[in-house]
Amino acid sequence: MDRQTVISAKHLKKAFGEGESLQVIYSDLNIDIYKGDFTVIMGSSGAGKSTLMYSLSGMDKPDGGEIHFDGTDITKLNNDRLAVFRRKQCGFVFQQIYLIDKMNLMDNVIAAGVLTSKDREDIKNRAKELFSLVNIPEKTWRKTSSQISGGEAQRAGIVRAVINNPNVLFADEPTGALNSANSGAVLDVFTSLHKKGQSIVMVTHDKKSALRGNRIIYIKDGKIFGECDLGNFEQDNMERTEKLDKFIKEMGW
Amino acid sequence: MKKISTLMLHNLKKAKGQYISFGVFICLTAFIINIALVLAFQTFNAYDSLFDKLDTADINFIIPELQDNKTLFAEMEEIDGVSFVEKHGGVFMPVTVREFAGSDFDMNTVFYNLDEERTLNLLDVTEYSGMNDGSVYIPMYMKELGGFAEDGSIAYSIDGKEHTYNIGGIVLEMQYGNYGTGMIGGYFPKAVYEDFASEYSDDVIAEYSLKTTGTADLNEIKNTISEILREKGIALLNINDRDTSKQTRTMVCTLLIVIFLALAAIILAVSIFLSNFRIRSAIEDELAQMGVLKALGYTSNMIIASAVMPYILVGIASTVIGIVLSYAVLPFVAGILAIQSGFSYTPAFDIMAMLIVILTLTLVISLFSYISAGKIHKLEPINAIRGITGSESAGQNILLFIVSFGIMVLLSFAGTLLYNVNVKPDNFMNTLSEELPSVIFTAEDGKMTELKEFLDNDSRVRLFMEYASVPVSYEDGSLTAFVCEDFSKTTNDICYEGHSPVKDNEIAVGNAISDGYPIGNEIELTVGNKSANYIVTGYIQSVNNAGSVCQLTSEGYEKIGETTNSVNVYLYNKNADEFINEYEENHDAIIKSSVNFEQMSENGRRMYTGIVSVIVMILFVISVLMVLLVMYVIINGVISRRRQEFGIYKAIGYTNRQLTVKTAFSFVPVVAVASITSVIAGLWYLPAINNTIFSLIGAIKNHFEVSVWIMIVFAILFIVVAFVISILLSAPVKKITAYSLLKE
Numbered sequence: 001m002d003r004q005t006v007i008s009a010k011h012l013k014k015a016f017g018e019g020e021s022l023q024v025i026y027s028d029l030n031i032d033i034y035k036g037d038f039t040v041i042m043g044s045s046g047a048g049k050s051t052l053m054y055s056l057s058g059m060d061k062p063d064g065g066e067i068h069f070d071g072t073d074i075t076k077l078n079n080d081r082l083a084v085f086r087r088k089q090c091g092f093v094f095q096q097i098y099l100i101d102k103m104n105l106m107d108n109v110i111a112a113g114v115l116t117s118k119d120r121e122d123i124k125n126r127a128k129e130l131f132s133l134v135n136i137p138e139k140t141w142r143k144t145s146s147q148i149s150g151g152e153a154q155r156a157g158i159v160r161a162v163i164n165n166p167n168v169l170f171a172d173e174p175t176g177a178l179n180s181a182n183s184g185a186v187l188d189v190f191t192s193l194h195k196k197g198q199s200i201v202m203v204t205h206d207k208k209s210a211l212r213g214n215r216i217i218y219i220k221d222g223k224i225f226g227e228c229d230l231g232n233f234e235q236d237n238m239e240r241t242e243k244l245d246k247f248i249k250e251m252g253w
Numbered sequence: 254m255k256k257i258s259t260l261m262l263h264n265l266k267k268a269k270g271q272y273i274s275f276g277v278f279i280c281l282t283a284f285i286i287n288i289a290l291v292l293a294f295q296t297f298n299a300y301d302s303l304f305d306k307l308d309t310a311d312i313n314f315i316i317p318e319l320q321d322n323k324t325l326f327a328e329m330e331e332i333d334g335v336s337f338v339e340k341h342g343g344v345f346m347p348v349t350v351r352e353f354a355g356s357d358f359d360m361n362t363v364f365y366n367l368d369e370e371r372t373l374n375l376l377d378v379t380e381y382s383g384m385n386d387g388s389v390y391i392p393m394y395m396k397e398l399g400g401f402a403e404d405g406s407i408a409y410s411i412d413g414k415e416h417t418y419n420i421g422g423i424v425l426e427m428q429y430g431n432y433g434t435g436m437i438g439g440y441f442p443k444a445v446y447e448d449f450a451s452e453y454s455d456d457v458i459a460e461y462s463l464k465t466t467g468t469a470d471l472n473e474i475k476n477t478i479s480e481i482l483r484e485k486g487i488a489l490l491n492i493n494d495r496d497t498s499k500q501t502r503t504m505v506c507t508l509l510i511v512i513f514l515a516l517a518a519i520i521l522a523v524s525i526f527l528s529n530f531r532i533r534s535a536i537e538d539e540l541a542q543m544g545v546l547k548a549l550g551y552t553s554n555m556i557i558a559s560a561v562m563p564y565i566l567v568g569i570a571s572t573v574i575g576i577v578l579s580y581a582v583l584p585f586v587a588g589i590l591a592i593q594s595g596f597s598y599t600p601a602f603d604i605m606a607m608l609i610v611i612l613t614l615t616l617v618i619s620l621f622s623y624i625s626a627g628k629i630h631k632l633e634p635i636n637a638i639r640g641i642t643g644s645e646s647a648g649q650n651i652l653l654f655i656v657s658f659g660i661m662v663l664l665s666f667a668g669t670l671l672y673n674v675n676v677k678p679d680n681f682m683n684t685l686s687e688e689l690p691s692v693i694f695t696a697e698d699g700k701m702t703e704l705k706e707f708l709d710n711d712s713r714v715r716l717f718m719e720y721a722s723v724p725v726s727y728e729d730g731s732l733t734a735f736v737c738e739d740f741s742k743t744t745n746d747i748c749y750e751g752h753s754p755v756k757d758n759e760i761a762v763g764n765a766i767s768d769g770y771p772i773g774n775e776i777e778l779t780v781g782n783k784s785a786n787y788i789v790t791g792y793i794q795s796v797n798n799a800g801s802v803c804q805l806t807s808e809g810y811e812k813i814g815e816t817t818n819s820v821n822v823y824l825y826n827k828n829a830d831e832f833i834n835e836y837e838e839n840h841d842a843i844i845k846s847s848v849n850f851e852q853m854s855e856n857g858r859r860m861y862t863g864i865v866s867v868i869v870m871i872l873f874v875i876s877v878l879m880v881l882l883v884m885y886v887i888i889n890g891v892i893s894r895r896r897q898e899f900g901i902y903k904a905i906g907y908t909n910r911q912l913t914v915k916t917a918f919s920f921v922p923v924v925a926v927a928s929i930t931s932v933i934a935g936l937w938y939l940p941a942i943n944n945t946i947f948s949l950i951g952a953i954k955n956h957f958e959v960s961v962w963i964m965i966v967f968a969i970l971f972i973v974v975a976f977v978i979s980i981l982l983s984a985p986v987k988k989i990t991a992y993s994l995l996k997e
Contacts, residue, residue: 083551
């Protein structure tokens, strides 16, 4: 079956610092992200996983190369056009969650929703649907991030990220700051969204999180060091777990 | 706009306290600017419209009735630029008003017949008691400053005889009006006037009131009048004109407007620093959130707008509130001005002032908030999320330093004003006037030498000199010439550039004509049919005569005029009244008239002290309010940013009191450094501020002393007040617990 490419990055270059402190993250990286895939980017600390993800999503500019996102070379866009591009094409889930403090969960979602829709009621209705999808009860919608658990906050963060039906949902270590129970609940939301056809790109170094993806990309030495097709996630799928274990072992994890 | 409304409302709700404090500042700024603008727009207009309403003459002069002649009226009508002439009767004399604001008050007074038919110089009896028999109607100035009420009585001492009258009412007139104009009026009902005029028949005068065409040069007309009278040998007892009276009567108003605008500028500057600090702090504190907003698809402009719009909205709302509040205070301010101006009006709503205040403040707030928030443009979303700002911190200490310095400027100015009006009143009075002798004697013709001999041998006399004010003409009009035998003896050096005349061919000219007569050039003066050229040696100032003045030596003046016969007497002690009585009793044959100038200066000083006290009180209140609000913004920010640190301190055993004092003390060094810097810099900037403010009313050179001790006392007071306020505002530290931080 032919897979539709959503993001196609060619000859990406990225480095930090200059002179003796120059640190090259990647010098000629090529990667394609496919529609409907749950792509997981893995790699050791400092390998450039997050940097790659933020470049692909237009949050950060590469030093060179091209990134074609849904046909548009986003490296050519200025900051304002990038902002408009992000609001229509991307959703973001962060490790530290970053809900706007002192703003309740519903308003956090609306603050993102108003960027693509003028119909506030429509935004609210979609938000309500998504809140029930991620199991956040109505009584919690009016609470602020400091009044709820980390898991609830991250699930609200996911609602905010998908309220505008993004082409791709980007997640940077979304369970990194959560305990095991909350992590499971958050990952279930990702799985559920993936099943509904949502394209997801997730950076993680957590094996349990990686198992939720269907395509694993391993970054090493500034290159795509390896790639593994896990197939879709099913509960208690020992075969996928073993496949992932074998893959990351091969990658030198 | 709709897209950012959620964010904007969130920003507003999140930092309510910060916006309230900002709003209070803007409210205060709008309040003060609106007062200044309404005064500027309406006081002068109110003056003009009252002047027109009462058909006040543009020039009034008085001569002894005995010297009046039938042709004079026609000659006045024929003067180029004169459109209408009317003659009034009156009785002119120096009088002492008893119990004027608690003491005697000497003033040249013209008593008029209230019931005389007149079309010029109409009188508006604003408060009428109905007591017509044996009554006098007094000008508003006497009521406002003198403290006389319409149902009370007033006693005049004329030539040693006491006259007590019921006060029939208060008269609003635009001819004289206040101490600065040198003359005031008194108004008798017909029967009382006739009795009075027959008792003082030698002092009956004829008053000529002249209305001029719009383009007429008043100085030129005054000059012509002087010449006509001189040719006819008629004594000119007094001449006044529209422009000089207006400037004199609105002087304090002008001063107040300038001070208010300067004050508003300082408060506005503090508000801008405050909003700048607040926005920059918000960017620092909410860096990650701004990164997230960019990630969500908010453009930099949208984020900036959401940060700036609340300031603009709060600014507009506060401006409107400030404007509305100012109208509650304006009648009170206008009332204070009435004390000096001698006329009152009710300030009305002024749409032009309102629009200027709203537009100016909105523009300034928008501009500076946008500049402060401009940093958001450069913020890369990923760097923001990772906490990389690429710039320095918000500069809390810089803000505190600037605000403390600004407040100290206000306090130092207030202190200097207070010191020079209350402790060293001569400094203030010398700035606004010329010589301030204790007594002015006018000698009988040919008796000056004899009078000076008596004075020379009188141990009570500290200094005396021949000094007179006489009218002279020059090519563009008339000037008041201060004629003195030796200007090096004068006690108030009003020469602000060059030097006073020393030789008989030298002259120092007033600031009103200084541009046309550079130092070293010549000016021709005329008195009657005599003229002489004088070399300009310097420039002098005169607030009361609007700068149309000059200085001549006695010898210099005698080249064109008669020998003057006035002498200024300066006493060691304040006993001018007793001194005058004794001289008038013992040397009656050599003294023609005497003026208790000490009393007149005291009356003037008392009036200015009242006004300055109000200004100083306003400055104090504003300073304390500013300290309170700025400390609130800063301490609030500190407590919010250092919650964790305070929690840890508490966990290791620090008490609330220790942390509160520690927090409050952390601001002391900056406040102290700013205060000390301000005291040192004050030696330079205070004279500059005083020069700027007073030069606007014609006092190019002011005699204010900058007292370092007053500034040091104020600096210490300021540091103590700032510390106490900090202690009070640091109280929320108590609410922070280590446990609550763990929970967060």
